[in-house]
Amino acid sequence: MTQEAKIALVLRIDAKVCQVEIEGKREQLPLRGRLFEFGARRPVAVGDQVKVIQDKDGGVIEEVLPRRSKLSRSGGPEGGEEKIVATNISKVMVVSSIREPNFHPLLVDRILAGAARQELPVALIISKMDRDKKKAAGEWIELYRSLGYEVYPCSIAAGKETTEVLEQVRELLHKNVSVLSGLSGVGKSSLINHLIPGLELRIGSLSRIRQGKHTTTSTQLISLPGGGHVLDTPGIRNFNLFSVGTQELSFYFPELRELVPQCEFRDCTHLHEESCAVRRALEAGEIHPDRYYSYCSIYADAVGD
Ligand SMILES: Nc1nc2c(ncn2[C@@H]2O[C@H](COP(=O)(O)OP(=O)(O)O)[C@@H](O)[C@H]2O)c(=O)[nH]1
Ligand SMILES: [Mg+2]
Ligand SMILES: [Zn+2]
Structure with a gap:
């Protein structure tokens, strides 16, 4: 008997089940043994496209399709193990606010370099432009544009929205599987909420952020009404895209x-x-x-x- 295989997108991985999107619907599938045959501890990653077939108990993930890209960080006991954060990301959006917290070129550059290393397209979002009383942003915008990066200076503050730039960012979100990466409190969730009505990601209050609490607890891909997906990750602060050789x-x-x-x-x-x-x-x-x-x-x- 030949079975019809369907392709699903892995949104989230819990202890024994996987949340997937299949033909536009969200479903939960168990992780079955055959994927572990080759000794992989976590054979499936968020962002994977998987082949699903139906057996007598329901859907089974049969195979992970080849990955177009992967976003990894170091993990494990001595940090020497590769942990895949997500696969098949098509845009890394580095978010750094101009104030509260202050613009952070070192973190921006680390993420830009990390994305380049993994050959991932990248954009820089400079948020909270309404707070740029000292006009500090201009220099950064010019610098990063001169280096060939796409830069989106924006604000979502009521009455001070950067309407045109926000529209460009919205379009990027709808066209990509994106990850927004930057310090806690720079306004990543607020930006997504502003651009995608109805999503309602939780926004951190600054006091919670200062205590080091994160409002997101597990990495998941969020399917956006109107197209596109965005990766929601907890604690990007200690997420080092990086493990790089001195010569490269x-x-x-x-x-x-x-x-x-x-x-x-x-x-x-x-x-x-x-x-x-x-x-x-x-x-x-x-x-x-x-x-x-x-x-x-x-x-x-x-x-x-
Ligand atoms: N002034 C100003 N505040 C903002 C802007 N965007 C977000 N915020 C505030 O920044 C704080 C942190 O936002 P949040 O979206 O939780 O940041 P995240 O940790 O990066 O997801 C909240 O108090 C937001 O209201 C903006 O464009 N202007
Ligand atoms: Mg957030
Ligand atoms: Zn030299």
Whole structure:
């Protein structure tokens, strides 16, 4: 007997069941033994497309389809294990507010570099623009645009909405499987709620955020009315996209990448060498000092290769 297979999207994984979206409906499927045959402890990840067949007890996940991309962090007892956060993400949106909390270039650069490493398309959202009394945002917007990144400066504060930019972000959400990544309190959930009426994600009060409490407890993909999916993750703060080799790092900084061939040594670290094209550009003011600082800071936890 041949069975008709259906393709489902994995939204969330609980202890023994998987929440999937299948033909537009949400269903719960048990995780069956055959997926564990090859010794994988967690054979299925949020974002996976899976083949589901019907057996006598109902739907069974038969196979995980090839992953187009994956977003991982380090985990396990010594941090040396890869933990897949989600697969098949098509857009990483880095969110950093201009105030409360202050714009955080180091975290922004870590996520941008991490996304580049996994070849994931990326955008930078600068939130709470209504709070930019000191006009600090302009410099950041110009910097990141000059490096080739898409930048969306926005505000959802009543009466101060950046209508046009918000519309562009809404369109991005509807077209992608996105992850919004940034510190707690930058306004990720508020932004999604504002753009997608009816979703009503919980918003953290600043006092709860300061106590380090998260309003989201498990990673799940949320299916958006009107198209698209967004990944809701708890505690992006301690979610390091990163485990990178010292020599590959400069490739994830567009302005460094183009200078590297001009460095005298092929294995130049760009940290202290006299004849380094990156350091020359920094001294000439052609590389932003915060970007260089981010490079050095990520370099410090990179692994030698
Ligand atoms: N002034 C201002 N406050 C905002 C804006 N967006 C969000 N907030 C506030 O920022 C706080 C944290 O928002 P939340 O969405 O929970 O942040 P998340 O932790 O990134 O999901 C809440 O008090 C929001 O009301 C904005 O555009 N302007
Ligand atoms: Mg939130
Ligand atoms: Zn160099």
